[in-house]
Amino acid sequence: MTYQTPLAELARHVAERGDQPFLHQPVNRKLIVWTWRQVDDNARRIAQGLLSLGLKPGDRVAIFAKNSAEWFIADWAIMMAGMVSVPIYATAGADTIRHIVEDSGAKAVFVGKLDDLAAGQSVFDGRIPRIGFPYQTIDHDHRWEDWINQHPPLETVADISLNDVMTLVYTSGSTGKPKGVVLKYLQYAAASTTNRELVGMTPEDRGISYLPLAHITERGVVEGTALYTGGPIYFVESLDTFVDDLKVARPTTFLSVPRLWTRFQVGVHEKMPAEKLQKLLKIPLLGKLVARKIRAGLGLNSVHTFGSGSAPIAPTLLQWYHGLGIDICEGWGMSETTGLSACNMPFRADRMGTIGVPLACVEMKIADDGELLIRGDAVFEEYYNNPEATAEAFADGWFRTGDKAEQTANGAFRIIGRLKEEFKTTKGKYVAPVPLESRLSGNPDIEQVCVIGAGRTQPAAVVVLAEHRRNANRDSLSASLRRTLEELNATLESHQKLEGILVAKEPWSIENERLTPTLKLRRSYLEEVYSERLNDVTGGAVIWEN
Structure with missing residues (x-):
C-alpha cells in the first residue's frame, strides 16, 4: 500500500475542505471551532515560533498536557518545523517526567491542561523554553496566543519523508524506566491509513478525543485516523462535563478502555438494578426501547463502531454491552506497534473475548513458547538510545511482544497474559x-x-x-x-x-x-x-x- 505523511494528508484536507469545521474545543462551556484552514494556519505560526527559539530540524520537543485542540495543532507544528515530538503523560510523576526529558534531550516543551501542577512545575523550571497552551498550567516563558498573533505562518514546511523519525513515544514503565519507542512517519502512516480502511471511515464520521494523547492508541486511532479521514474531532472540557460533551459531539466512533467501560456499566446499574435491567431487556420491543434509551443517556446513540483496548476486557462485560446493542470490538496493540494492530472488527459475536485478527499492515504468529510475535509496516525498529533493549526485542525480524497468546479455531488471537507476569x-x-x-x-x-x-x-x-x-x-x-x-x-x-x-x-x-x-x-x-x-x-x- 502507498502511504502519505501526516502533513500531506493535512494539506489535502485544507485544499478539499478548508472552510469546514475540524477541531471543536469546549472552553467555559462554549465551543471554540477551528476549520481545516485555521488549523493549518495556526500550526504554521507555532512552527515559526519554534524556529524563532533557535531550534533546528531533528530537535526533540515535548508536549506535557491533557487533550485539547492545541495538542493536535502543536503536534503538527512540530512536524512542520521538522522536529521530533515527545509526548508526556499529564499524570506522570516528577521522576518519570525528568527521565523522559533527559533521555530524549528535549529542547522545549508545550505545557497545557493539567490536573496537578506540582510535578511539572518542579521539573520544567525554565532550563528549556516552556510554551503555554491557553489554559491554567505551570509557569511558562511563551504564550500560545502571543505566538499565534505575532508569528507569520511558516511558508514552506519541512520536507519530511516516510523514513524520517516522527516521534519518541515512551512506554508506561510498568516494569522499569520508560523506554523511548522511535516511530517513523512510515509506521504512523501505516497505522492511520489501515485504521481508516478497517473502520470504513468517511469525512462524515465524528470522533472524540479524551484518552491520553501520550498513549499511542489515542494518537493513532483517534488523532491519526481523523487526520487521514478528514472527519471532525471533539474534545472534553473536564471529567465533570464528559457526558455533556459526549452528547454535543455525537461521535460515530468511540474508543474506551476496560476500566471506563466498567464505570459506564456501574452508572447504568446505579439508575437501574442489574436484575431489573436484564428482565426488561428480554421483553420484545420494550427491551429495544430500554437499550436505546441507555445508549442515548451515555451519549453513544450515534456510534456505529465501538472499541476497547489498552488492557484485557472481561468477556462477560462484552456480552452485557452486546445485550444493549453496543458491540465492542476488542483490540490489541503496543507503543512498539503504533497502537492498534489486531481487532475483532468487523464485530463477530463468536470472537468476543479475543483480539480478533491482525490489521492489514502487520502479520502475527505465535512462537513455540507461546509468545506473540509481530512484524510489518506499523512495527517500530528501535528504542531510543538503548541498543541492548532493541536487540532483545527482536527475533529473526519479528518483534517479541512479551504477550502470551493462543489462536482459536475461528482464527482469532486471544491474549492469555504477559510472559513476565x-x-x-x-x-x-x-x-x-x-x-x-x-x-x-x-x-x-x-x-x-x-x-x-x-x-x-x-x-x-x-x-x-x-x-x-x-x-x-x-x-x-x-x-x-x-x-x-x-x-x-x-x-x-x-x-x-x-x-x-x-x-x-x-x-x-x-x-x-x-x-x-x-x-x-x-x-x-x-x-x-x-x-x-x-x-x-x-x-x-x-x-x-x-
Whole structure:
C-alpha cells in the first residue's frame, strides 16, 4: 500500500475542505471551532515560533498536557518545523517526567491542561523554553496566543519523508524506566491509513478525543485516523462535563478502555438494578426501547463502531454491552506497534473475548513458547538510545511482544497474559494471572482485580469494589464474592485455585501508584503493598483490608 505523511494528508484536507469545521474545543462551556484552514494556519505560526527559539530540524520537543485542540495543532507544528515530538503523560510523576526529558534531550516543551501542577512545575523550571497552551498550567516563558498573533505562518514546511523519525513515544514503565519507542512517519502512516480502511471511515464520521494523547492508541486511532479521514474531532472540557460533551459531539466512533467501560456499566446499574435491567431487556420491543434509551443517556446513540483496548476486557462485560446493542470490538496493540494492530472488527459475536485478527499492515504468529510475535509496516525498529533493549526485542525480524497468546479455531488471537507476569507458586508450577482476573471481573461488584501468588502455596486475589457497592452490606458482598470464587475454582487445576479474596480499602489509581498512566496494574508494587495482609486469606475466605 502507498502511504502519505501526516502533513500531506493535512494539506489535502485544507485544499478539499478548508472552510469546514475540524477541531471543536469546549472552553467555559462554549465551543471554540477551528476549520481545516485555521488549523493549518495556526500550526504554521507555532512552527515559526519554534524556529524563532533557535531550534533546528531533528530537535526533540515535548508536549506535557491533557487533550485539547492545541495538542493536535502543536503536534503538527512540530512536524512542520521538522522536529521530533515527545509526548508526556499529564499524570506522570516528577521522576518519570525528568527521565523522559533527559533521555530524549528535549529542547522545549508545550505545557497545557493539567490536573496537578506540582510535578511539572518542579521539573520544567525554565532550563528549556516552556510554551503555554491557553489554559491554567505551570509557569511558562511563551504564550500560545502571543505566538499565534505575532508569528507569520511558516511558508514552506519541512520536507519530511516516510523514513524520517516522527516521534519518541515512551512506554508506561510498568516494569522499569520508560523506554523511548522511535516511530517513523512510515509506521504512523501505516497505522492511520489501515485504521481508516478497517473502520470504513468517511469525512462524515465524528470522533472524540479524551484518552491520553501520550498513549499511542489515542494518537493513532483517534488523532491519526481523523487526520487521514478528514472527519471532525471533539474534545472534553473536564471529567465533570464528559457526558455533556459526549452528547454535543455525537461521535460515530468511540474508543474506551476496560476500566471506563466498567464505570459506564456501574452508572447504568446505579439508575437501574442489574436484575431489573436484564428482565426488561428480554421483553420484545420494550427491551429495544430500554437499550436505546441507555445508549442515548451515555451519549453513544450515534456510534456505529465501538472499541476497547489498552488492557484485557472481561468477556462477560462484552456480552452485557452486546445485550444493549453496543458491540465492542476488542483490540490489541503496543507503543512498539503504533497502537492498534489486531481487532475483532468487523464485530463477530463468536470472537468476543479475543483480539480478533491482525490489521492489514502487520502479520502475527505465535512462537513455540507461546509468545506473540509481530512484524510489518506499523512495527517500530528501535528504542531510543538503548541498543541492548532493541536487540532483545527482536527475533529473526519479528518483534517479541512479551504477550502470551493462543489462536482459536475461528482464527482469532486471544491474549492469555504477559510472559513476565506468570508467577511460580511454591508447588513449582506456573500460573497466568490475567485469565483468572478476567473471570473474576465478570462479577459486577468488582471494579479492579489483581491475582498474586509468587512464592505462595496458592494464589489469592485482591479486588477493589465497584464504586456503587463500596458502602453496601458486607455480608451480601462477601456472599457474592465467595460465590464467584467458588465458581472460578471449580474450573481450575489444583495449583491455580485461589486461596481467597482480599477487598482493598481504596481504589487503585495513577495517583497512588497502583496503576500506570495507561491504567495497567503495577503488579510488583501491588504485591509489595498487599503481600503481608494476604497471609490472612485462607480457606476460601473473603476479608477486608483494615
